[in-house]
Structure formats: structure tokens, C-alpha cells
Amino acid sequence: MKTFTRFVCFISLISLTSALTIGSAADGAKEELADGDFKIGPMYTNAPELTVKDGVPKGTLHEFTMDSHDSKIYPGLKGPYKRKVAVYVPHGYTAGTAAPFIVIQDAMTKDSLPKILDNMIHEGRLPAMIAIFITSGGGDGKGSERGLEYDTVSGTYADFIETEVLPRIEKDYQVTFTKDPESRATMGGSSGAAAAFTMAWFHPDLYRRVLSYSGTYVDQQSPMNPKSPHGAWEYHEHLIPMSDAKPLRIWLEVGEKDNGYDKDEKSYHNWVLANERMAAVLKDKKYHYRYVFAAGAGHVDHKAVNQTLPEAMLWLWQGYPIK
Template structure:
């Protein structure tokens, strides 16, 4: 592990984390979707420029205008937390020693199973992971703080929004741990292995290899209460956030996703979960007892549609997120689903408009546990 200079929030740039597209060479032209398409969830269309209340549940349509929320920019009169940055090398991880696939390669569909992709160009490879830790000005040393873990970091927009929301009393003072991925994308890559695999390994990696470093290095105490822990991300980072909470609900109860990759992108192929994250809305959530999760989701009308060479009908991000909303509603989950007009995959303008409200909604019912 290599430490990097600590930076003050006052001089940090307001930047949107660059989420990686889950793309392949066969990417089709992306159609603009109508949120009122038959088969989609019934949703309330809000006046342009407005967003749903932090008290609202269910399905909403916003846009086409996406004006940044006031909380998405730095305000000099608001207490600003500290952001600490460090890097982790793959050699330091017992769980993820590192893989990569050759550039400009995708894979070949299994002739006997179009849902399975054969990737022969993936091999062991080292990586370096960036990590940023946000500690709010209001944190009281020695107290157990709620926290949020974010994928595809560092995400400076998240830190700025938290500064403002905490100062406004809209969310509790919380620590944010924004993790970079292990590089690459989709099947055969380190990022794909971490984010798209349908098991608890990534949450276990965070729990055993990241959180202890954060507590020791920056003299903070992280709550063990799952109601005080959230996971967030966009694209595969979004599906990763739900995977963390689904497989380890004893650790995480809150999930926030932009353009969640609830599609068939798991690799290696697992016959017990043949559709990867597509199985969340196809079989896993419908056939499982509801878990104590609170979930905020977004998808854009120009989000990804990528049939690719697999031709398995499980690579449509809009349909996947619409199906997720249906599955969550059927099981009576506490959720809010936003369909954004004039929005692309992990759309930056939409995130700057909605992230403050999304975070406020996510933490609305939080009550700290004293121990």
C-alpha cells in the first residue's frame, strides 16, 4: 500500500466519477426509449426540471432538463471534510491477486449455450487500485460512524454532496469510502470479476481488506450496524452495490445505483445463476423472501442496449432496470426508481441533479445504534 498526500476538500475539484461503459465491439446504436412503453412499470411523470421527493416511493419520470442541484457544487460557507487518498497494489490482496484480458478482445459464445461466453484471452495480471476516504468535519473521533462504499471511485461529486447535505442536516455525518476498480471491463477483466460476479466475494474483500485500513490509518470507527452502511455505484458498480447487500445483508441495508448492470455479464459462467445479474429480476428477487434493503435506482432513456454476439436477450439496461422496479414492487421493497429522459449511461448531468435527493432518500429512516 502506498500513501498519497492528504488533500483538503476546499481545494478539491468537483468532478463526476467516470463510470466505465459495459461495452463490446458489437455495440448497437442505442435507441431512445419511451418510459410509457407497454410492459414498463407505471410511473409518475414529473414536471421538467423537478425530481421526486425524498419522502416518495415508487416509479418516477424526470427530464429532459437536468439542472445541477445546489448541493452538487462547493459552497465556501459549508464545513468541508477531509479526503485521504491511498493506493493498493494487487500483491497486497489475498482475495483479488489480479486478472486482465487482452485489449480489443471480447470472447466467443458457447455454441451449446448462448448465455455463456468463452473468454480465452484472460490471464493473471497486476493492478493498482485508487482509494479515497472522506471524513466529514462533523465526525467525532471515537464514535461509530455510518458510511457509504462507492464503486469506480474516487468520486469527488459524492464528497461535495455529502458536505452540503450533512451541513443541512439532511443526512447523518457519514464517512465515504470511494474505491477504484481493479481495471478493465466486463467478462475476463478484474473489474468484471469484482463487480459482476453473483456472490459475496467483493463485499468480503471490502470488509476484510479495505475497512480495517480505513479505520487504522485515518483514526475512524465504522459502524457494524447494517442500517448504517450503504453501497453505491453506476453501471457494473451499481449491480455490485446490490450484490454486496444481497449476499451480505448483515453488513449492508442501503443501495444506490445509476444505470445498474442488471444484465448477463457474470464470468466465469455459473450454471446455478445462468443469467448473472439478470437473474436478480428474473428469478432471485421474485423467488426469495424480501430482505431488509432500501434501494434507489436510476436508468436513462438512452441507456445501454447491447445485444452483442451472445444474442441471449439479456443485455438491455433499460429493460433490466424496469424489470428490477417491477420485482421490487411485487415484493414490497422500499425503493425509488427514476427514469431519466435525455440521459445516457450513468449520465453526468442526471447524477448532479439527483444525487443529493437520492442520498437523502436513502438515509431517510436512519437511526443510529449506540454501542
């Protein structure tokens, strides 16, 4: 494990008015969070933005189910399946308005992110965005529907979201999604995080903001693709170092005891090493990135997520105009 050149103390990631923050939400000043490498833990506290607050208007959560029989892109690797989708629409959204949005794989944080958005949108700290919580087609790892969707190093999953998911939501719930890639974000944990990065990597014309918890930037791709023989490990091994920098903004977290933390490099299956190297190559290519190493935390550890998610969202949308 490398020595981190910059650390954030425990209290700094509990409060969004930390030493790395200029001004505060309370006095309306602009909050600024730096790029770079940070360490948190081993003690964790839920961020205050997860608490429902009196007087804060709530967005609306719509839910529906998608059937594999209706999909041209993912008709079912091993048979039919269903996937659940939930759509958060912020309070005060006007039908027909092209809205910024975030796509969250595995429907991660469906119970917590709406509260965060309610609070931070109301406080003027985040833009009024739509959030799409979508599950995979099921299973996990090589040979599964989820693995096909999330661990494949290609633009296919982004195409699925663009052509099969977003149009249905627009039709059923009278919302309009912006076409501006700077106004589109994607997020996930584990393979869902790798999928989020893959969406932006192959389609920076569609997505430019990525939020990743315990990203599976390891060799878990199935079927094997000769263009990326080591799966998502290729991102930090070859693809990012050998490509021109793309206009992406990437927030990453990994736990000290994350999956495969004690495996060697030849396994291509060490999440800590993979995320550490992602941060290093992003830094070398001068990307806007923020890497958080969570001491004592495991894989997509809820205690780390619950402490960092509001600040992660704040950093992710930093510089975006709030109306």
C-alpha cells in the first residue's frame, strides 16, 4: 500500500464544512472540495444529510419493473428475468424541463440518496436532479446476467440505458432528460461501479461524472474479450495510461479490507490494488479525481458509504450551475 501524501481527519468527512471546504452551506458561501488522495476511518459516523429534516419538501419516487422479453440488448443470458427500476423526481420539477440526472447501478442507496437529494437540493448545494435506481438482470460474477451487463468492457450497457431505460421513464413519468453529458452522472458499487466508469469511458458524449464505491476494476469479464483480456483491470493497466485524457470527473472509494485485499498482482483480483492504481493513473493523466481510502472498511461498506455519500455528491457536481 502506498503512503498517502494527503489525509483527511475523521471529522472532516463527517461535516461538509471541513478544513477542505471554503465557506459553508449555512451562510450560502460556495463549498469547494479538492481533488487528490484522502484517507478516512477507522471510526465512522452517518452524515447528517441522511436525516429527514422538518420543512424540507420531498421528491417523488416512482417504481416499475422491466421484463427481459422487452429488451433487444439484454434478452436474457440464461433465460428470462425481471429488473426493478425506481425513479426519484425532485420536488418542484416542471414537466418538459430538461433535467440533470444520475444513474445508480444495483439500485444502490435507494433508501438513502433520496433523503440526501431532498436536503441538499433544498439547501442549494446540489442541482435539482433526477435519480434512476436500476437493478441488474440478476446473478453475480462470470457467466451471470449482472456480470454480462456490468463487467463487460464495452459501451453496450450505456446503450441499453440510453435506448431502453431512459425513453420508457420519459414516456411513463413525463420527465425529460438532458442530452448534455456534463449534466449526466453515473454511480455504483463493486461491479456496478465498474459499469458506471465503463459508461463514461466509452460514452463521454453521454456521461462525464462517475461515483465509484469498491469498483471492480479487476479481471471479472465474461465472456473474454481479446480487446480487453484482463477485463476492467485493463483500465489502469493499459486503457487510461495509453489514451488521451477524457473530459471525465471521477470519485473513487475502496476499503482497507476490500475484496481480494490479500491477493497478489498476478491474480488480477485485488480490489484495493486496482483502485489504488486507478487513482494513480488518473492523477498521471491529470483527470479531476478524488480517491478515498477507507481504513478498516470492507467491500462497499455501508458505514463508509453513509459517511461519504453527501460529500461525494458535492464533489461530483462541483462547478455545475445550481439554479
